[in-house]
Amino acid sequence: MAEKQINPVLKQVLELGPTVAFFALYMWIKDKSYTVGGTEYSGFIVAAVIFVPILLASIALLWVLSGKISRMQVFTALVVIFFGGLTAWFNDASFFKMKTTIVYGFFALLLGIGLMRGESWLQYVLGEMLPMQHAGWMILTRRLTGMFAALAVANEVIWRTQSDALWVTLETFAFPAALFGFLILQITALSPHIIEDEAAGKPDAPGKTAGRDRDGQA
Structure with a gap:
């Protein structure tokens, strides 16, 4: 389709x-x-x-x-x-609470495997949406791997030690907000690695430059 x-x-x-x-x-x-x-x-x-x-x-x-x-x-x-x-x-509500740990942990593991292979699998997924140099993608992937791992650990600690109401609230609002805010901060910090429109900063061809030198105009 x-x-x-x-x-x-x-x-x-x-x-x-x-x-x-x-x-x-x-x-x-x-x-x-x-x-x-x-x-x-x-x-x-x-x-x-x-x-x-x-x-x-x-x-x-x-x-x-x-x-x-x-x-x-x-x-x-x-x-x-x-x-x-x-x-x-x-x-048993424990199984439902564990799913968040599994999801975040799986993403951390998946990205980590790519990093061990010297690759950013995140770039394969989001490369077209966010044109960025490979070095930038590797940095973002390493940081996001750590973030997913931290969220997985946080979920385990919270659901095992806190009330159901607090876990549901954090699961619904805090975890997604933390991940979204983290991504915004990282993209801002990695702005030097973002690839701008090539046409905007592309130098003139030698022939055109020479033509301007000879004629004094474009």
Whole structure:
């Protein structure tokens, strides 16, 4: 299916909407419990299970509207399905909380493998969106690898030591904001490595320069 244009605002809503919906649903039913098939489930478990089809519907709609689905979206969907299923099956919220560690840890591992090979796999994914020298991509990849690893560790510490409400709040708002802010700072710091429009700074051809010297005009 050919890639199609999609309204940027709608795209952001579809990408961020499921997480915000999970937060809103959890805050609404966090103090309630539900009995299904003789088993009692907390509000957290119910919100986590409902989050799975919401996320899948969002990804499917993005695919229909844009004609494209990224590998990261596929990976995220598989992780959410797997850990959402474990959460419901074992009636244990720990599995759902672990998925964030797995996602961030996987990204750190993936980028780290590329670095050990002397490559920036981040450049392969984002190179067309952000023209930058290879040295800049290597620096950004190393820093982003560390950031993903730090987020994975932070998630483990938070969900194991803090309340469900705090974890849900940080998962929904703090982690994405920290990652977004980190990327903005890095792109700003790496601006000397960004490749400008070649035509803007391109020197004149020798013939044209000579012509100006002879005629005194362009």
